[in-house]
Amino acid sequence: MNTLVLSPAERAQAAASLARFVDSYEESLSARPILPDVDRDTLAKLLAEPFPAEGVGVEGFFADLRDRIVPNSTTVAHPRFLAYVQGPPNGIAPYADAITAVLNQNCNFWQLSPAASVVERSVVDWLAGLFGLGPDAGGILTNGGSGATKDAITTALADRRPDFRERGLQSGAPPLVLYTSEEAHRCVDKAAATLGLGLDHVRHIPTDDAFRLRVDLLADAIAADRAAGLEPFCVVATAGTVTSGSIDPIGPIADLCAREDLWLHVDGAYGALFVLADSARETFAPLSRADSIALDPHKMLFTPLEAGALVVKDAGKLRAAFAFSSSYLTVAEDELMLDFMDYGPQLSRSFKALKVWAALRTFGVDTFRAAAERCLRLAARLGERVAAEPGLTLLNPVALTAVCVRLDGRRDEEYPALLAQLADEGTALLGPARLHGQTAIRACVANYRTTEADIDLIGDRLAALAEA
Template structure:
């Protein structure tokens, strides 16, 4: 493709993108296909000769689009959203065009300094501790792994990095029963072992029980283990339960543990002063992660990790062979040393575009609108005689189910699963589920960029229609 053709096709794709954003609500939220349907439409062998852009785009429309789940659809209510926005998409286009490799200051000075500045903006706008330093990771899973590895190295005085495990270490990490699976995976990767992740009991709101945490740490100390780290959740994945991070931080300080706060989804809400009850700048923590790519209008991937002591992070990951050394190393942040990846994308550009295009108040307006819609849904559920809320609703995740006292738990679980499946099969809305205390719940997460009361009313009517059919 020559530059002239590139310009022509780029304009063509921008028109397609704009049309998609205007018409995304007209697509089925999730495709009505079976495993293998897309695969079978693709050639067995790669093309030997060049194909025209027109043919590629035609196959994209004909083969790929019918197999896509549309995460940006305003009736996407599953998982947690990975919402985007027009400014973020435009920044992504610039990132791809420049193709910058932002591993060090020298390789992209503007990328490094913009990242430092926008993360200070966000830190201050969220009311976090002003001494914390930030770095952009790809996902919260990576950020949590970085935190656990840093905790491991701090505890071993960086000997494990240099010499490996001696076989005598008996490290323990603590998290609630509703911990995200990325913590389990991090235990594997860090060499600590899944069996050394202690899952602490939760209270009636599904938040970590601080007394149970203290008891677990004390018991392990008596048994010869070395407590290493606590991962608390500012919004669990199942129900967005808020762990008591202040009290957990105090326990960690008392016992000398690393405290990592996983606020991957809910952390964006700290931009709202009325949500600062979840945590403030006095909370004792060593690291904190949140994902702008979940609820801050910034397309995937963009995860922000803040640390109390950047030196701990850098000493855990820094590796500078001769070919990476530069004259500026002593005076700048080389973010390749702040995590696992050597190569780094210019993700700060997306944050800069979003923050400047909306302003902090524009982002807050979106968040408040989502929270207001959540209250509407909660009222609908509470006023329905055969539905019940299964967890508190601190933010914008509603866990609910159909109930009938004459039916067993197993029958109710099956019925609620069938109910959700029948709704999703229509392609008009998309929900996902969890289990709380063994009870199957439908999760309704309201955080899409363009969601409105129209989609709420449509989804509610659809739920009621399918429930009536099941009954």
Template sequence: MKNRQSPGDTPPEEFRKQLHELADWIADFRENIESLRVAPNQKPGAVRVQLPAQPPEKGEPFEKILNDVDRLIVPGMVHWSHPMFLGYFGWTTTAPGILGEIITAPLNVNAMTWRTCPAATELETVVIDWLRQWLGLPDEFGGVVYDTASVGIMHALAVAREQAAPSTRKLGLTNRDLPRFSIYTSDQAHSAAEKSAIALGIGEENVRRVPSDNEFRMEISTLRRMIAQDRQEAFQPLAVVATVGTTSSASVDPIPEIAKICREEKMWLHIDGAYGGAFTMMPEYKWVSRGWEMADSIVVNPHKTLFVPLDFSVLYVRDLERLRRVFTLVPEVLRGDTIEGEKNYMDYGIQLGRRFRALKAWVIWRSLGREGIVERLREQIRLANLLASWIKKDNRFELAAPVSMGVVCFRFVRADKDEIDRSNSEIVERINSSGRAYLTQTKLRGRTVMRIGLGNVLTMEEHLRQAWELIRKTAADL
């Protein structure tokens, strides 16, 4: 009886042909991206209704699948890599980033322990240390790669919780004589502090939103008062989450002053530098990292400002062993995989399976070098300041926040006083619906403002000028 042939994988020559087709598709997509709408003009469900409700019974050719990507998926996307995409932080990938992702996929390793992939473990360690050096952090800070800053903040606060209430990882928080913990962050900060408090059993209501000053930075005197008030009410102040580059306006909290309070109060200091942290790579922006050496943990997102494709976030902890002690838990099946003296990144978080994320960062950072990264960051800031200068020259608009990084918040003010907020929202909605550009809006001091984020390497001055003229015309047509 003949052995039955295994279905196996796509034959090598066919796979090679498909790779060439895909390479052409990627190159064509990037070359022609400006011909696409930035955002679709579709109602919810428009993509889903075109897709089969039942899973496929038989396989289909790759050519048909790729054609459906073009026909169904691409038209239903917001194109974050479009040069006229100016929303959020305007991030984009780069050609080296795409190549890094392509290399990573066929390797398909699980980077959970040194033994499961020595190269992945050791490269991650090297890449993390490269970034540490660029950021100017002391070498006592060790790091680990996660997907997003929200996950990094949760892990950092878990270490803070364990430090304040030893054995919580084993005993939990219930049926123990423990105080209620409180966490402090700016009223401009990301919601990650609340989400972490929910996940860690601290509670959303125990996250205190500290008012910000007229430059949208945490008010130090108010922080002191809130901590003192909580102590009077039998709370134990646990941590401050300070921000370098807030989500709305890219403001920077006064880190040295906050660090001093944390030292005095014996509190954990976490710095959320997800967006703004990497700007310290520029000598003229060293000011953003003042006081970092006094932090307990810091998170930076290279997928926001260092041109790494989503997702790639790095958490640094002073004495990384503190993080490992909270999360190390080796399943029986992996006990033979651990080697004393070697780092096993599964011990530094809740994940067991881990992607080989470091490879794409390694490819990009080698391709660009520090000089190439800094050059691109400077261009973002130049464009932001250029836009700010245009806004100042048009008396129908005003800046809504100081411009220090690649984010510009501004406001259309030539409308009836009661209609200004609605008018600003309407401008954003009309532009986004047109497909010609994409902006976001936010609230600052309760006022609706327009917001442009300049982080896309494909966005040139000509694109920004087009967007500004579109904003002006849309405002005139209201």
């Protein structure tokens, strides 16, 4: 008889195979290629072959994993994977994710996931507390920072226009305008497009020499739009721009938003969790004045994908934007629990909070503080090396962990080949960057496995390429 339950022997086989896989992968990380030598024939066959009527079983699945999946996967946990703001998963993550799959809690209304509701509340309260958002703060875990920013802008729209849920942007009121910097993440534009604001109503404010939004030009743009009969409603500042890691002047922006009655959202998906580092804590203190903050535990808390978060100063406004009543989803309210379906767009939601909670419980907050501090220190080390090296130009102040390097005398069209060479030879996977019209190589230290030796190897290789 066909069954979807593994026998005791199959469970033992699967558990042993998983343990061997986790151990062997961990032990071999530094020796693995960062980018795979993709076997296109294997992947083409994988795409074309039909799923079997008779299953391949546990042994067949792990054979597929060993022979076809892992060899064609990027080694994101490699210590010199520095192309993106994506760190390796922490050590408890595979086990937390497995437990999440076993429990399969639907984190929509609390009756389906009582413990999960409390765990998510605990994680959200801790995240909001890092920024001093106050006693009315709350939030929700999301699929990432882009989703968190979209949900924040949705909340800002509902707060600005009380009839937004009923009439959308069709109320006949003046068109709403959103402001952000020219260095902001593309998720701001995507949110404006998908929410119906329209890209014509997004203002990309120029930045200063350190790639931070210019508050004087922001004030001018707001005044010009008001004079034109438009309605400014929201500013999206950035705490860690994706290219340079720059931090917009949040305090002065908050002052302007207070004067102009504008919602202040901070995209902190890259940088805000560096608040954990003692050396950066004061830098992020002004975020306490934000109405909402997007965060990414799957970056600097090294949680496996997906785990973003949105925290807001007034949780009631988040609920007002997203809560809908349904008789078939109604259960008695409980002061200990939250129905997270009322705080975001999803109904079916996975137990994302468990892997965040598990890591904080297993390793302790101080371990993450040390990891954040270490990443900042390693990036500063690389930045100092680049700045001192003849033939290399540092294009950005190293505010966080992004280091953008230009090789003197190299044409823009040479950079893709340089990046490919660095990856193919095993030096590092670095990324492209473009700042103020200049093309560069970008290293982003968001990896707790990276060492001083890794940084020095990269610096030596860049110097050799510059000399050549």
